[in-house]
Structure formats: C-alpha cells, structure tokens
Amino acid sequence: MSDPIMNLSNEYTPKGWKPRKEARLEEIKEQAKEFGTVEAKGVVPAGAPFPKASPETGYYGIPLLKQPQWKPEIPIYFFVGGASGAASVIGALAHWTGKDRQVARDARLVAAAGAIISSGLLISDLGRPSRFLNMLRMFKPQSPMSMGAWILAGFGTFSGAAATAQILSDRLGFGPFRILGNVAEGFSALFGLPFSNYTGVLIGATVIPVWNHNVRTLPFHFGMSGINAGVSILELMGNDSSPGLNRLGIISSAAETYEGIELEMKRDPVVNEPLKHGASGWITRMGGVLSGPVPLALRLAAEFTGKRRSRQLRQIAACSSIAGSLLTRIGWVRAGGVSAKDWRLPLEETKRPRVQKSQSREDYPHMRKIS
Amino acid sequence: MTTTAFLTDSTLCIGCKACEVACKEWNELGDDGHTWTGLSYDNTGAVGHSTWRHVKFVEAAPLLGFGGNAPDLASWTFSSDVCKHCEVAGCLEACPTGAIVRTEFGGVFVQPDVCNGCAYCVVSCPFGVVQKNSDDGRAFKCTFCYDRQKEGLQPACAKACPTESIKFGDIDELKLAAQVRVEELQSRGMQDAQLYDPTETSVKGLHAMFITRGDPKQYNLPPNPEVPTVYLESAWKSSALAAGVLVLGGLFAFLGSARR
Numbered sequence: 001m002s003d004p005i006m007n008l009s010n011e012y013t014p015k016g017w018k019p020r021k022e023a024r025l026e027e028i029k030e031q032a033k034e035f036g037t038v039e040a041k042g043v044v045p046a047g048a049p050f051p052k053a054s055p056e057t058g059y060y061g062i063p064l065l066k067q068p069q070w071k072p073e074i075p076i077y078f079f080v081g082g083a084s085g086a087a088s089v090i091g092a093l094a095h096w097t098g099k100d101r102q103v104a105r106d107a108r109l110v111a112a113a114g115a116i117i118s119s120g121l122l123i124s125d126l127g128r129p130s131r132f133l134n135m136l137r138m139f140k141p142q143s144p145m146s147m148g149a150w151i152l153a154g155f156g157t158f159s160g161a162a163a164t165a166q167i168l169s170d171r172l173g174f175g176p177f178r179i180l181g182n183v184a185e186g187f188s189a190l191f192g193l194p195f196s197n198y199t200g201v202l203i204g205a206t207v208i209p210v211w212n213h214n215v216r217t218l219p220f221h222f223g224m225s226g227i228n229a230g231v232s233i234l235e236l237m238g239n240d241s242s243p244g245l246n247r248l249g250i251i252s253s254a255a256e257t258y259e260g261i262e263l264e265m266k267r268d269p270v271v272n273e274p275l276k277h278g279a280s281g282w283i284t285r286m287g288g289v290l291s292g293p294v295p296l297a298l299r300l301a302a303e304f305t306g307k308r309r310s311r312q313l314r315q316i317a318a319c320s321s322i323a324g325s326l327l328t329r330i331g332w333v334r335a336g337g338v339s340a341k342d343w344r345l346p347l348e349e350t351k352r353p354r355v356q357k358s359q360s361r362e363d364y365p366h367m368r369k370i371s
Numbered sequence: 372m373t374t375t376a377f378l379t380d381s382t383l384c385i386g387c388k389a390c391e392v393a394c395k396e397w398n399e400l401g402d403d404g405h406t407w408t409g410l411s412y413d414n415t416g417a418v419g420h421s422t423w424r425h426v427k428f429v430e431a432a433p434l435l436g437f438g439g440n441a442p443d444l445a446s447w448t449f450s451s452d453v454c455k456h457c458e459v460a461g462c463l464e465a466c467p468t469g470a471i472v473r474t475e476f477g478g479v480f481v482q483p484d485v486c487n488g489c490a491y492c493v494v495s496c497p498f499g500v501v502q503k504n505s506d507d508g509r510a511f512k513c514t515f516c517y518d519r520q521k522e523g524l525q526p527a528c529a530k531a532c533p534t535e536s537i538k539f540g541d542i543d544e545l546k547l548a549a550q551v552r553v554e555e556l557q558s559r560g561m562q563d564a565q566l567y568d569p570t571e572t573s574v575k576g577l578h579a580m581f582i583t584r585g586d587p588k589q590y591n592l593p594p595n596p597e598v599p600t601v602y603l604e605s606a607w608k609s610s611a612l613a614a615g616v617l618v619l620g621g622l623f624a625f626l627g628s629a630r631r
Contacts, residue, residue: 059429059589064593065496065497066500068493086617094625099626131486134470138469144465144603149467194610197613198610205603206602224613224616242628247628336494347594
C-alpha cells in the first residue's frame, strides 16, 4: 500500500479522514494568524512560568525548611526506647511494692534487651556509625540529642547490669549479685523515666512546624505510648494475670485516648494537617485508635470478666497497644517530613513583634498606579 | 579577632552566579546534577549540602521602577542566599557531638572530622540551610570560608562578586553600612528596600544580613525564625508530667492490687 499522504492529490480518501476534523485544522491556522497564539483543552499553554514569587507564595513554593533526614530506624528506636524505658520503671515499682516479683524479673530483661536494640538502631542511623562515641564528647543540656545519648548510656549500663545480676543470681543464688542487681535496677529505673519519653522532647524542640506546635503534649503522648508498649510486652511474656499491669495499662491507654480526642478536636488545620490527612495522617490516626480506645475497652472488660477470658482480652489489648505505639511513632516522624515540605508554615507571621514591619509592594499603591 | 559578617545587597545583584561557582570551586563541592525547576530561571532551588551559595531569582509582576525596562516584562530581583551564621544558632545548640562550633570570626562552622551524621542540626535550622550528604554521611553547610578567613582573606564568594553585592567585613561596620544603604535606596524612591536581620527573634540577629526589596517572604526569608531551644522548657515539663504519671500510676496500680 502506498502512503496515503502522497495520494491526497489523487482524490484518495485516507482512512479516518473526516471533513469536520480537516476543517478544524483550518480553524486553528486562522486562530494562530489572528491572535498569534492558540490554546486548547488538554494542551499545556505556552508562557514563561513567572511571575510567581510573592509574599503569598514564598519563593515559588520551594520548601524553606529541610526535611528530617533520619532513616526508618529512628521511629523504631522511639518505640523500642519508650517501651524498654517504661518497662524498667514498671519492673522497679513491681519489685519495691513487693507485689509482683515475676514482672520485676522480666522487666530487667526487657530493659536490657531494649537498651541493646536501641543502641544498635541509633548507631545504624548515623551517617558515620564509627563515630558514635562522639555523642559522648560533651554534655549539652540544651541539646535533646545530647541528653538522649547520655540517658541511653546510663540506661544501657544499669539495665545491662541489672539483667546480668539477675541471670547470675538465678544461676548461682549468690547474695551479692542480688544486692548489686537491686541497686542497678534502681538506677536503671531512674534513667528509664526520661528514656521512656524524651524522644517527644527530641522531635518537639525542632523547627519542624507540626512537631514544635505540639511540643506541650508530644513528650507526654510519647511517654504514655511507651507505658502502653512496656506493659504490653511484659504481659505477652506471661504476666497477663498481673493485676497491677492491667491497671497501669488502663491509665496509659486512657491517657492515649484523651490525647487522640484532643488532637482530633484541635482547630488549627494547617499545622496539624499532616496528622490528619495523607499517609502520615492515617498512620497516626490508626496508631491512636490501636493504642487508645481499643486497649482501654479491652482492659476495662478484662477487669470484670473471668480469669481465662480476662487473659485473652489482655493479650489482644497488648498486641493492639504494641502495634499502636509503633504506628504512632512512624506516623509522627512521617508527619514531620510532610510538615517540613509545607512552605506556608515558616512564612506565617506570628504574634512575636518584629523591629521592621515587612513591607509588601501592595503597601505602595501609588507605584502601582504608575504602571 | 574581629567578628565578621556578610551583607548581601539584592539591589546590586545581577544574578551572574559568580558566588555560586566561586564557592563550589574553592570548597571543592560536589555536583548538584542538572535539573530544571520549571519554576523560574533559577534552577538551583535552595542551599544544601553541596550548594552553600545560591542566587535566588525573584520574578514578580511587572511594576514600573522595580527593574526591567518595559512594563510588560517581569521585574527581577536577585539575591544570593547563604548560611545566616545566626547570633544564636539552632544547629550549634542542637549538635550533640560539639562538631558545630563558633569560630573566632563569629561564624558557625561544622568540623568535618567530628560530625557523626546524626542529622539533628538539619531539623534545628530555622532557615533550612544545613543538610546531611547521604553519600558522605556528614552534615555540611557554608563554612564562612573559615580556611580563607584564618589567612586573612575574604570569603571566596565575596571576592568573586563583580558588583560588591556581597559585602564582607566587620559586623558593626556592615550594620551601619546597611542602614545607610537602605536609607539611600528609600530616598531614591525604592521605599520597599529593607534590611533583613531578625534581631527581635530568638535568633538574635544574623552574621549574614540581606538588603531586599519587597517582602522578604518572597525570598523565603522567614518573618519569625526561632531557635528550637525556645521550645525546651515546655517540652521537658511535658516529659516530667509523663514521668510523674508513670511513677504515681505505677505505684497506684501495684499497691492497689493483690500480691501475685
């Protein structure tokens, strides 16, 4: 077959040729001649991209802030640290009140394991892992990252000592190990207290809008999430009939429920958008439901049911709390990334007065008149 | 040692990128890649780990007296962006290793042999300057040409600038010069000329100041940059509350329950 275009002159009607479409081509040609430009639906119009920079759009909407550059290890570290820090305190309290020796013993193992995993996660996140000891070059109270490194160092030392002493005294039944273990347990709990929630301070005291906007509640929120996870891990280790653990779980999941409701009720849609919309929003919300109302209802029900049913309910509550705690951390860290990309937030004028009031071109109407 | 500073005057900038090139060559910075932003004639976008000077092309609606020769052309202002070397620097406060220090010239310097790449400075800079190079693992930003300043030389960008848009010198003298320049510009009819130096915020002023025309927001200069340490008090209070709930809640839970 020959080329249809070549055959146009020979009154050959090419396939798909329609008079109306052919006429449209003429129309386009006329339009181009008359106006010098042709626009149509579905075609990106010609033109330079400016003007776009303005006080309203910032610098072409390019993000002003840099996104957090942490690896996925960091939210997992937040989870592990929160759970193990809380577990060490729970264990010490169970021990000192003399109510639950088994919880105290398991808590020492959870705390030590958590400290080891936490250190591993933190080191692997570093750009230069071999320099992790540089974290202890200085003691810097104004840096939550420095405080965290010292807290982890103390927590790791004492929780490790407590767990080792526990294992040795179990094997050897040797008195001094028990005393050493108890002393180490005390110090481990002392470091465990901040370790269970300092990560809220770590991300709250940053320039990322969604984090620093919630700085008043974030450490508390993370702390409660840590208690939830700590209680739940201890329960899944076979302490699901410890009445103390369930009550503490009720307290922390009630606090998480309150946090969730407060967050949903807040009326500041722009800053908190990443907590409510998009992937980060849904992860945060899912985490909130799994660590708040779900375990709260299950644990309350467990208080009033028979022994066997109660244990089943608590195991489900524990799994829900652990998943919820992990999702909460992942959701918040992701929300920070989304928030950093939002160029509007750092350009907002806030209550703080400035020396020089910023002046926009709109302040000079006479200049506009000239043009 | 005198405290030194930059004064970048956007009314003199011609957008030639000499400072960007000079900075990259002197400091031997890596390739940014070849990308088109599609937003303006500026294809660099922002300062980062491999871009320590960045010329912003602020293209705005045509207004007579705002640059451009004809009213139907967009007006252009250029401004060379750089690390602000804050008086109170968020990155310096946040750095856990002490890698970030204040030099004898008043600049903020990341010591590459100490930085371990924790990336906490990245989320502590209110101007979005410092960035971690994920290939190298460490954080980088403008050094204020600490190496050159130690030898008594001016920073590479200031030296290469053909219009003296980037001025370098004693901070007090430059602050004075900035005032004089702004007044001069305003008396010449550029009434929107102003100095960007947020001394009233927790940043407490900059060692790299900018003279801009129009709202600094269109140059991505934030109206209220805050050093994140201002959030510490409420953060640790909340942390203490959580610790209190853990201890008291734990005591309540265990003491109130039967021995197991």
